Amino acid sequence: MDKSSRKRNKTTSATFSNPESPNSDIAPSEDPASAIIDVSAVEVPELTEQEQSDRLHLERKVERAFFEAGKALAELRDRRLYRSTHRTFEEYCKDRFSYTYRHVNYLIAGSVIVDNIKMGTNSSQNEQVEEMGTNSSQILPTSEVQVRPLAKLEPQQQYEVWQMAVEEAKGKVPTGRIVKDVVQRIMERTKVPNTYQIGEVCQILAKDNPELRGKSGCWCIVVAVHDFSCTVRLWDGELTVGVQHLKSFDYLPQECQQMQQVCDRITRLRSCENLEEVAKAVLRYLGELKRPYLTDVGEGLLGFLELASGG
Structure with missing residues (x-):
């Protein structure tokens, strides 16, 4: 049997012997990379009942x-x-x-x-x-x-x-x-043209609607649902807008309730007489929030205005 045949029929380990050794299966003149290695498959034991x-x-x-x-x-x-x-x-x-x-x-x-x-x-x-x-x-x-x-x-x-x-x-x-x-x-x-729900919190998309100028990005709360529009409540009042000008924030029910509470508090403050411009600016800022809660700073500002107004 020639040397190449012996290499094909012999099962070797993954580690080669020293090619310079007289007992080596790979002669020094041959390329070790060309050798054929047969590795025995490792048997994976089945799971026991306890392991399963x-x-x-x-x-x-x-x-x-x-x-x-x-x-x-x-x-x-x-x-x-x-x-x-x-x-x-x-x-x-x-x-x-x-x-x-x-x-x-x-x-x-x-x-x-x-x-x-x-x-x-x-x-x-x-x-x-x-x-x-x-x-x-x-x-x-x-x-x-x-x-x-x-x-x-x-x-x-x-x-x-x-x-x-x-x-x-x-x-x-x-x-x-x-x-x-x-x-x-x-x-x-x-086939319902309007899928918004009462109480849902949305964002105003002004696009090319001049009536929504200055309100782009503001949050609003749906208070009435029509075929192709919604009446929404903003921090400074209500208006009716087409569904193409609304984008839901996908808030959870609890988050929607929190925004409703914020809206109610802002509305009460806006109804106060002789509201200073600084206070109006703060309410405007809070009315354009893009999250369903107040930070400590926001809560502090709103609480201070409520305390100052006696609300």
């Missing part, structure tokens, strides 16, 4: 992570368990978890949506058990982003849309993009 159980347990923990975080944050907020160290829930979340206020609200709202999906799923499973004696497995969200598009739907709609998204994902957990696309298709099928 542990894996399932840990996977469920991962899936429930954002859900449990949202439930815990809601309880911390509702019971004001932060009050011994922080003045506001926002400050507490920022210091303790490095969470923005918006992220906290998304987590809390997401946990509520998951509860709604669970209720719908359990109801559907009970019907299946009664009719067929079977029980289908739950496909639940694993990320807050996946349920965010469902926030404006009714609880029963949230469950139904989630099931449609699961089907579109071929029985797997759908991405946020899939859920958003399903929600968008449903909205288009309803």
